[in-house]
Amino acid sequence: MKKVKKNSRGSKRVTRRGLMLVLSSPSGAGKTTLSRRLLEEDKGIELSISVTTRQRRPGEMGGRDYHFIDAAKFRTMKRNGDLLEWAEVFGNFYGTPRAPVERTLSAGKDVLFDIDWQGANQLKRKVGKDLVTVFVLPPSARELHSRLRRRAQDSEAVIRRRMAEAGKEMSHWDEYDYVIVNSDLEKAFAELRSILAAERLKRARQSGLAEFVRAMKRKL
Amino acid sequence: MKKVKKNSRGSKRVTRRGLMLVLSSPSGAGKTTLSRRLLEEDKGIELSISVTTRQRRPGEMGGRDYHFIDAAKFRTMKRNGDLLEWAEVFGNFYGTPRAPVERTLSAGKDVLFDIDWQGANQLKRKVGKDLVTVFVLPPSARELHSRLRRRAQDSEAVIRRRMAEAGKEMSHWDEYDYVIVNSDLEKAFAELRSILAAERLKRARQSGLAEFVRAMKRKL
Numbered sequence: 001m002k003k004v005k006k007n008s009r010g011s012k013r014v015t016r017r018g019l020m021l022v023l024s025s026p027s028g029a030g031k032t033t034l035s036r037r038l039l040e041e042d043k044g045i046e047l048s049i050s051v052t053t054r055q056r057r058p059g060e061m062g063g064r065d066y067h068f069i070d071a072a073k074f075r076t077m078k079r080n081g082d083l084l085e086w087a088e089v090f091g092n093f094y095g096t097p098r099a100p101v102e103r104t105l106s107a108g109k110d111v112l113f114d115i116d117w118q119g120a121n122q123l124k125r126k127v128g129k130d131l132v133t134v135f136v137l138p139p140s141a142r143e144l145h146s147r148l149r150r151r152a153q154d155s156e157a158v159i160r161r162r163m164a165e166a167g168k169e170m171s172h173w174d175e176y177d178y179v180i181v182n183s184d185l186e187k188a189f190a191e192l193r194s195i196l197a198a199e200r201l202k203r204a205r206q207s208g209l210a211e212f213v214r215a216m217k218r219k220l
Numbered sequence: 221m222k223k224v225k226k227n228s229r230g231s232k233r234v235t236r237r238g239l240m241l242v243l244s245s246p247s248g249a250g251k252t253t254l255s256r257r258l259l260e261e262d263k264g265i266e267l268s269i270s271v272t273t274r275q276r277r278p279g280e281m282g283g284r285d286y287h288f289i290d291a292a293k294f295r296t297m298k299r300n301g302d303l304l305e306w307a308e309v310f311g312n313f314y315g316t317p318r319a320p321v322e323r324t325l326s327a328g329k330d331v332l333f334d335i336d337w338q339g340a341n342q343l344k345r346k347v348g349k350d351l352v353t354v355f356v357l358p359p360s361a362r363e364l365h366s367r368l369r370r371r372a373q374d375s376e377a378v379i380r381r382r383m384a385e386a387g388k389e390m391s392h393w394d395e396y397d398y399v400i401v402n403s404d405l406e407k408a409f410a411e412l413r414s415i416l417a418a419e420r421l422k423r424a425r426q427s428g429l430a431e432f433v434r435a436m437k438r439k440l
Contacts, residue, residue, distance in 0.1 A: 014401060135423070137432075137433065137436075138436070140436060140439075141436045141437075141438075141439035141440050142439070144436075144440075145440075163440055164440075166440065167437050167440045170433055170436070170437060171433075171437075173423070173429065173433055174423060174429075174430070176423055177422065177423060178418065178421045178422055178423060179421065179423045179426055179429055180421060181234060181432070190417075191417065191418075191421055193414070194413070194414040194417035194418045194421070195417075195418045195421060197410075197411065197414035197415075197418070198398065198411075198414045198415045198417070198418035198419070199418070201398045201399065201400060201411055201414070201415060202397065202398055203355070203393070203394060203396055203397060203398060203399045206399055209393065209394075209399055210394070212357075212401070213357065213390055213391075213393055216357075216358070216360060216361045216364075216390070217361075217387050217390060217391075218361075219360075219361035219362070220361050220364075220365075220383055220384075220386065220387045
């Protein structure tokens with residue numbers, strides 16, 4: 001494999017190993033907004049779209065938000081080892097299909113995962129050092145409550161259950177590599193981009209560096 | 221100790237543990253330019269000024285570039301454990317005084333170290349996980365050579381010795397956490413800032429987070 005390529009401006013580009021970026025948070029902390037914007041502005045990372053057995057909500061689209069599948073299909077995928085991780089939340093099943101992740105990584109791109117702490121833990125055991133985990137916290141309980149309340153499509157009972165669930169999810173902040181407190185969306189987004197930029201610069205991820213340095217030293 | 225403080229805009233600020241950022245490179249790779257600019261634009265990080273027994277060069281200022289001391293004073297500091305690390309390069313001694321580093325860290329700021337691989341290795345053994353190490357590479361042998369040649373104050377013999385030394389220093393790129401290839405100063409600087417921003421967001425460095433989350437959960 002060629003390790004050092006020229007880019008369009010003729011200077012050398014060092015080959016890099018793809019990474020898997022996990023973004024978790026209690027619902028209402030701004031994770032979905034952050035992910036969508038990252039995917040829009042950074043063409044080097046692609047979203048892993050989960051499969052789920054839960055009902056499609058208004059505004060959601062199959063193949064964009066989730067792949068909506070039935071319980072039988074989910075069990076088959078799980079049994080065949082087609083899922084990198086899976087979890088049960090509120091009686092519904094969620095999972096990450098393995099094949100698209102492997103395709104994206106081997107095309108030299110990074111993969112973004114919008115999954116909870118259970119999924120993050122399973123991925124960590126499976127993929128180890130290729131994984132970078134980020135937890136997004138709301139700035140305060142009051143702000144979290146008002147964000148959940150603004151989601152008009154959910155009933156009062158659902159909001160209460162989500163607040164309780166948010167508290168539980170939040171307990172797992174200390175299993176993540178990075179923590180972002182989302183008090184300001186612009187600031188939180190800049191922080192997320194910095195994390196991704198820095199992780200791409202990790203020596204161990206720049207797989208072409210050894211050859212790059214060898215080639216340079218031969219010419220000294 | 222109070223772990224969660226309010227900032228000027230009234231929102232909560234999470235207490236953070238200071239970090240030690242090491243920047244190394246062969247001379248001519250742009251490390252000094254990058255350090256100076258980082259210190260100008262980021263008031264949360266301060267330079268560790270090394271002591272050295274080498275001659276002051278034209279344009280250098282004691283207390284800004286180095287503390288220029290004699291060999292006897294250097295030996296005394298070394299013997300008394302006043303140096304965090306030290307090294308001999310071209311027959312001259314260089315070292316990092318311990319006291320100012322400890323003062324800066326306990327004031328809640330980060331410390332920047334402009335030192336070579338020998339110093340970086342010694343620091344790593346002493347301070348462990350508080351250390352973040354970055355190696356800056358020139359984009360090519362040709363560019364390195366022309367940058368060294370532009371330093372008119374050095375003689376041809378010095379330039380040749382520096383090229384050889386650059387080759388040796390460069391062999392240590394793979395002992396660093398991050399590697400930046402400095403083909404464009406703006407890009408390299410943005411990368412350095414991303415590394416610092418990301419390292420400040422590491423969960424383990426945000427020492428006030430546990431209390432921040434506890435306080436929030438009580439109000440859910």
